[in-house]
Amino acid sequence: MRRLMTCILALSLCTCALADGYGSASAKPKRHHKPAHTCKPTVQAAGDAKVTTAWARSEAWKQWRQAVRNSHGEQYMDRSAARAVVVRCTDSGTSGFTKRCVVSAQPCQARSQ
Numbered sequence: 001m002r003r004l005m006t007c008i009l010a011l012s013l014c015t016c017a018l019a020d021g022y023g024s025a026s027a028k029p030k031r032h033h034k035p036a037h038t039c040k041p042t043v044q045a046a047g048d049a050k051v052t053t054a055w056a057r058s059e060a061w062k063q064w065r066q067a068v069r070n071s072h073g074e075q076y077m078d079r080s081a082a083r084a085v086v087v088r089c090t091d092s093g094t095s096g097f098t099k100r101c102v103v104s105a106q107p108c109q110a111r112s113q
Helices: 002-023 053-072
Strands: 043-046 083-092 098-106
Touching (some): 043 053, 053 083
């Protein structure tokens, strides 16, 4: 009989402990909600004149990333996280054989996963 009472008491204590651990709001992990993106003011940068538009565009993005790194830090350099992106490319110089691009974009922190 004593052994039966001990088992019942142990079982009830385990059940209570499980109920407290799984059913209460305090046992749920707390999630800190961060905004999806943290953005900075728009940064504009012009690249050097290059022979092709693709090369000129790449140079403009390189200059944009450098400007963003210098003013806001490396965590804002990811252009895939940037918003309000505008890239303008035009003929450069008197010959018209070279292209120059200007990138204007709002740098944002990339989402951490």
